[in-house]
Amino acid sequence: xLIDAVREGDWExxxxxxxxxxxxxxxxxxxxQEASRAGVVFLVAREGGxxxxxxxxxxxxxxxxxxxxAVGGRWRQRGVGHALFSALLGRAAERxxxxxxxxxxxxxxxxxxxxxxxxxKVVGRRRDYYSGPVEDxxxxxxxxxx
Numbered sequence: 001x002l003i004d005a006v007r008e009g010d011w012e013x014x015x016x017x018x019x020x021x022x023x024x025x026x027x028x029x030x031x032x033q034e035a036s037r038a039g040v041v042f043l044v045a046r047e048g049g050x051x052x053x054x055x056x057x058x059x060x061x062x063x064x065x066x067x068x069x070a071v072g073g074r075w076r077q078r079g080v081g082h083a084l085f086s087a088l089l090g091r092a093a094e095r096x097x098x099x100x101x102x103x104x105x106x107x108x109x110x111x112x113x114x115x116x117x118x119x120x121k122v123v124g125r126r127r128d129y130y131s132g133p134v135e136d137x138x139x140x141x142x143x144x145x146x
Contacts (some may be wrong), residue, residue, distance in 0.1 A: 001045055001046065001047050001052075001079075001080065001083060002045070002046045002047075003043055003044070003045055003046075003083055003084060003087040004043065004044055004045075004046060005042065005043060005044075006035055006042040006043065006044050006054065007044075010044055010051050010054075011028050011031070011032060012028075013050070013051035014028065014031060014044065014051060014054050015027065015028040015031070016072075017051070017052075017053060017054060017070050017071070017072045018031070018054075018068070018070050020070075020072060020073055021070035021071070021072075021073075025131075025132065026068055031056070031068065034056055034058075034067065034068075035056070037058070039058050039059045039060055039095075040056065040057070040058050040059075040067075041055075041056070041057045041058075041059065041064070041088055041091045041092060041095075042054070042055075042056045043055050043056075043084060043087055043088060043091070045071070045075075045080045045083060045084050047075070047080075051072075052071065052072050052074075052075035052080050053069075053070060053071035053072060053075060053080045053081065053084050054068070054069070054070060054084070055068070055069040055084040055085065055087075055088045056068040056069070057088045057092060057100075059092050059095045059096070059097050061096070062096055062097055062098045062099060063097055063098070063099045063100070063101060064088065064089070064092035064095075064097040064099070064100050064101075064144070065100075065101050065102065066085075066088070066100065066101070066102035069081070069084065069085070069102075069111075071084070076110075081111075081114050082114060082117075085114060085115075085118060086118075089118070089144050092144065093144050097144055098143060098144055099141060099142070099143055099144060100118075100120065100141060100142055100143075100144055101139070101140070101141040102115070102120070102139075102140055102141075103126060103129060103137035103138065103139055103140075104137065104138050104140060105130055105135050105136075105137065105138075106125070106135055106136045106137065106138050107135060112138070112140070115140050115142075118142060118145075119142040119143065119145065120140040120141060120142035121140060121141065121142060122138045122139070122140055123139050123140065123141050124138070124139035125137070125138055125139065126138075126139060
């Protein structure tokens, strides 16, 4: 598996993965716009040339906020998410980030377990943060261990 920066030809696959995952409703246009912003790290995982997941984070000062993260259905439970999250933290640390923050659906136990393996802890709850379906977000944060 290769973790790489997003390329122009990746957008259709990224949009499909996001729709399939159902964890966000950004859409291709918003993802493209985010990729061009200062401080943004946008990575994809590729296997045999196929995009199998993506992660987007924004580095501000000494912190990286995970903005969007999804792995295609047939690629889940194969280490893709771990590899993407690890790569994002590494790139963010190179830019001076020492902490990571994110929101996660309260019901997304697989994602929560992944974040906990990286040392993140639940530090808050945002009531009714998500729509479709309405659900609380858990705010998680932790230190980036070099």
